[in-house]
Amino acid sequence: TRSLLSVFEEDAGTLTDYTNQLLQAMQRVYGAQNEMCLATQQLSKQLLAYEKQNFALGKGDEEVISTLHYFSKVVDELNVLHTELAKQLADTMVLPIIQFREKDLTEVSTLKDLFGLASSEHDLSMAKYSRLPKKKENEKVKTEVVKEVAAARRKQHLSSLQYYCALNALQYRKRVAMMEPMLGFAHGQINFFKKGAEMFSQSMDGFLSSVADMVQSIQVELEVEAEKMRASQQELLSLDEAVYTPDFDVATPQINRNLIQKAGYLNLRNKTGLVSTTWERLYFFTQGGNLMCQPRGAVAGGLIQDLDNCSVMAVDCEDRRYCFQITTPNGKAGIILQAESRKENEEWICAINNISRQIYLTDNPEAVAIKLNQTALQAVTPVTSFAKKQESPCPSQNVKSSEMENDKIVPKATVIIPEAEQLIAPGTPIQFDIVLPATEFLDQNRGGRRTNPFGETEDATFPEAEDSLLQQMFIVRFLGSMAVKTDNTTDVIYEAMRQVLAARAIHNIFRMTESHLMVTSQALRLIDPQTQVTRANFELTSVTQFAAHQENKRLVGFVVRLPESTGGESLSTYVFESNSEGEKICYAINLGKEIIEVQKDPEALAQLMLSIPLTNDGKYVLLNDQPDDNDGSPSENRGAESEA
Numbered sequence: 001t002r003s004l005l006s007v008f009e010e011d012a013g014t015l016t017d018y019t020n021q022l023l024q025a026m027q028r029v030y031g032a033q034n035e036m037c038l039a040t041q042q043l044s045k046q047l048l049a050y051e052k053q054n055f056a057l058g059k060g061d062e063e064v065i066s067t068l069h070y071f072s073k074v075v076d077e078l079n080v081l082h083t084e085l086a087k088q089l090a091d092t093m094v095l096p097i098i099q100f101r102e103k104d105l106t107e108v109s110t111l112k113d114l115f116g117l118a119s120s121e122h123d124l125s126m127a128k129y130s131r132l133p134k135k136k137e138n139e140k141v142k143t144e145v146v147k148e149v150a151a152a153r154r155k156q157h158l159s160s161l162q163y164y165c166a167l168n169a170l171q172y173r174k175r176v177a178m179m180e181p182m183l184g185f186a187h188g189q190i191n192f193f194k195k196g197a198e199m200f201s202q203s204m205d206g207f208l209s210s211v212a213d214m215v216q217s218i219q220v221e222l223e224v225e226a227e228k229m230r231a232s233q234q235e236l237l238s239l240d241e242a243v244y245t246p247d248f249d250v251a252t253p254q255i256n257r258n259l260i261q262k263a264g265y266l267n268l269r270n271k272t273g274l275v276s277t278t279w280e281r282l283y284f285f286t287q288g289g290n291l292m293c294q295p296r297g298a299v300a301g302g303l304i305q306d307l308d309n310c311s312v313m314a315v316d317c318e319d320r321r322y323c324f325q326i327t328t329p330n331g332k333a334g335i336i337l338q339a340e341s342r343k344e345n346e347e348w349i350c351a352i353n354n355i356s357r358q359i360y361l362t363d364n365p366e367a368v369a370i371k372l373n374q375t376a377l378q379a380v381t382p383v384t385s386f387a388k389k390q391e392s393p394c395p396s397q398n399v400k401s402s403e404m405e406n407d408k409i410v411p412k413a414t415v416i417i418p419e420a421e422q423l424i425a426p427g428t429p430i431q432f433d434i435v436l437p438a439t440e441f442l443d444q445n446r447g448g449r450r451t452n453p454f455g456e457t458e459d460a461t462f463p464e465a466e467d468s469l470l471q472q473m474f475i476v477r478f479l480g481s482m483a484v485k486t487d488n489t490t491d492v493i494y495e496a497m498r499q500v501l502a503a504r505a506i507h508n509i510f511r512m513t514e515s516h517l518m519v520t521s522q523a524l525r526l527i528d529p530q531t532q533v534t535r536a537n538f539e540l541t542s543v544t545q546f547a548a549h550q551e552n553k554r555l556v557g558f559v560v561r562l563p564e565s566t567g568g569e570s571l572s573t574y575v576f577e578s579n580s581e582g583e584k585i586c587y588a589i590n591l592g593k594e595i596i597e598v599q600k601d602p603e604a605l606a607q608l609m610l611s612i613p614l615t616n617d618g619k620y621v622l623l624n625d626q627p628d629d630n631d632g633s634p635s636e637n638r639g640a641e642s643e644a
Contacts, residue, residue, distance in 0.1 A: 019105060092181070121156070250342050260351065268337060282294070288360060291305040310326055311327045324339070354372075423484060424492065428483050434513045474519070479500050519585065525538075560574065
């Protein structure tokens with residue numbers, strides 16, 4: 001009996017394990033069906049949400065929106081069917097197998113435990129009965145032990161019968177338990193498909209065919225467009241490899257000098273410490289009179305620099321090529337940028353120069369820019385070598401050796417109108433760098449004089465600085481100088497300005513030397529702002545003409561008559577760009593010359609000084625040192641510091 005019982009128990013254990021695995025599989029199906037209900041519900045909401053999306057490109061969205069609305073209704077109806085199917089699976093598939101496991105299998109397991117306890121009690125009572133002694137038998141003890149054995153046997157017999165019956169019944173119940181859940185699963189699926197077929201078989205056929213036709217037409221359009229794009233790609237990729245090379249046309253770049261707007265990537269120099277800097281590649285573009293910058297990922301650009309009345313020049317920076325610097329109207333050094341090629345570098349400089357002249361405010365800015373550049377092309381032609389510059393009949397001018405490299409190509413003037421020949425000789429070289437007169441250069445470098453290692457000029461070199469009745473300081477940038485034929489009219493200054501500016505624009509000479517122009521009652525001095533070394537000194541009596549430009553108020557020039565070593569005299573015109581108005585410099589020069597004239601007559605000198613107003617601290621103020629109408633700031637803030 002126990003051998004046969006072990007077979008039934010093994011079968012019951014295997015059935016229990018299998019039932020647990022089957023229940024897990026059915027629960028997974030039920031869970032998937034529940035997830036399907038939630039998924040279809042969310043899908044319907046997402047289809048309706050397409051209409052609320054703010055797409056930047058909305059071509060063909062009307063057809064898509066209407067189609068998705070219809071599909072949303074279909075999905076909602078399917079969701080109802082899926083929900084009903086999930087309920088049927090729970091009632092007819094999952095519930096029966098759970099009941100079989102919890103009722104039948106649990107009952108067999110419980111009866112097995114009771115049968116084991118009854119067998120253990122019977123074994124204990126039999127062991128007690130077996131220990132009864134042979135002699136001196138106690139009838140009372142023997143009677144109790146016999147009753148205990150009888151009760152244990154009866155209990156074991158009863159539990160075994162119940163256990164055997166349950167094992168026998170389990171062989172039939174397991175067949176029902178295996179087939180009943182699958183019967184419910186099949187009925188639920190059949191009902192789901194029947195209702196779905198009844199709901200969509202007729203109404204969906206026409207709709208699905210129309211959607212399929214629409215998708216097919218879109219696919220055809222896509223293939224046509226893809227073919228066009230492939231042809232365009234082949235055409236673009238068939239170009240010369242040189243177009244991908246930075247600065248491939250460095251020898252003969254095709255430069256457009258008529259730009260009034262420009263855009264592209266530049267490297268921006270950022271100072272991160274006292275001596276450390278970083279370069280950041282950013283996208284720059286001009287908008288009106290402003291230079292804008294748009295970092296990668298930003299939706300719009302931000303203002304970097306106001307270009308009106310700014311100046312731009314090529315600079316050497318950290319051993320990098322193609323760098324240029326934008327300087328603000330008040331002379332403050334602005335940002336430093338680096339282009340990727342010579343062509344980009346020069347076009348950026350030309351575009352910023354055109355914008356700084358406010359050409360973009362005219363009715364036809366492109367035509368104005370072309371006209372200015374055509375005028376400049378007609379105004380100058382280049383001298384072939386730097387040697388011709390040194391052979392020019394101006395022995396009193398010497399170029400500083402540290403800045404020769406930027407002036408290797410020096411343009412000369414060409415005849416435009418007959419009146420220009422009477423002012424400036426054709427072919428006159430133009431000097432683009434600060435030079436010292438020959439006599440002063442020799443005085444400053446004569447042997448025997450102590451050399452200051454810091455480059456500072458000794459006070460005794462220019463004693464008039466202490467005794468001068470007038471001292472006026474201006475921040476200027478030297479544009480150029482050239483020999484002239486006459487100093488009888490200020491037209492010679494205007495003609496020199498025109499030729500100098502045209503030569504700089506045509507030959508891409510954007511570097512300018514910044515200096516402090518000191519106007520005293522004895523001389524004009526150009527002082528290096530860094531070392532305070534005097535670069536040039538002109539006696540005020542040798543200045544015969546001076547004038548400011550009639551349109552560009554920041555341009556100023558003067559004519560100097562200097563003796564030559566041959567015994568004659570030479571006339572040279574010097575052109576500068578000032579941070580303040582050129583009229584202020586002219587007024588200061590005129591006041592200095594008046595002081596020289598009246599110094600011979602003390603009464604006239606006193607009368608002249610009384611005519612100049614005084615400030616609260618007792619300093620003389622020039623008549624032109626008054627607030628600017630544009631911003632209300634005093635003229636000193638624009639680069640001129642007056643002290644009389």
